[in-house]
Amino acid sequence: MINQVRGYKQINRQYTIAFTKTQIYSHIEFTNFKCTSMAKDVADIEYCFLKSVNRTYQYLSTRIKVLKLLNSLKVNFGLHQQINGYKPFLYNITIDGCQFMKNTKSNVVAKYFYDFIRNISNLNHSCPYNHDIIMEKLTSETINSRLPKTLPFPTGNYMFQTYWIANEKYRVVTKIYFCHY
Template identity: 35%
Template sequence: MYFKGKLLFILILLFGNITDIDSKYEFTNIKCNTKDKNFLEFEYCYIKSVNRSYKYISLKTNIHQLPINDAIGNLQMLRRFRSYMPITMNVTVDVCKYMASKKNTGNPMLRLYEEVSKKYSNYNHKCPYDHDIEIEKLPIQDMNKYFTDILPLPVGDYAFYSSWYIKGIERATVWIYSTIS
């Protein structure tokens, strides 16, 4: 009887470990492009790998024409099949209105945007923006939580494309490439 109970316990542990799926999200590349260098420039834009398990993204813009009262972000998630194909809706956000009301956080893309702005950046306030914009040390662990738990994505290569419009003119793009294994 004791042997059967022990065997059952071991089988439950093994079955639990086999069925537990653990995904891992990793940054692979980041590209920050300026469309109008007279308006803004990127001081830095990089992925830093501290060790095997800790990577982060940092970027900083130098905005030459302040203040900013009208900002729109166009956000989209893509997955690589033969080329990068959209897998989520193309979300356009009026940044000033969104930061003033903080509505529509039911959308996973906007919830991610909210978390990044709250913890790792200096743009978590209402317009006007009268300073440079930066994201400092956005860790891979937080992104892993969003892309494997909240928005469970299958294994593959992904891209997060964002275009930033100020006064109705596209000023910058930030493309983040990643993989889920």
């Protein structure tokens, strides 16, 4: 009755729509992992490697020896896409690591990336840091299980780069290279 008052007519038609089921998923594969210490008297890289156990199982591990007390820690992280070199893509954020560790809900983007390494690293408290920073066995499976099924960015080669700024100076750079397909 309401539809007739507004000038609508109800028309019954039958449509046959054919759907094909296709599986869409996002998948990443690590290609390289580099760590560089810019101040070996403050932080030195004990190891930093990508291990490919077989074609489907890969992991990253690193251990950064902290040689001096770190009272402040800032982290700049960015995602870069390879297009005639690596160009900034999607994120380039600097956070105060000490404040973030006190309240991990303060930055949603940083929390998303922190959740990848939360269970496999010893970065679980706020400043000061006076011990080695360890991340053991970040697997490509871990990353793939946390990615949405359909990622809103194109396939290709990417780099996730972090600058670790301790006591107001650049100390360590890490670069994770991966292929998204």
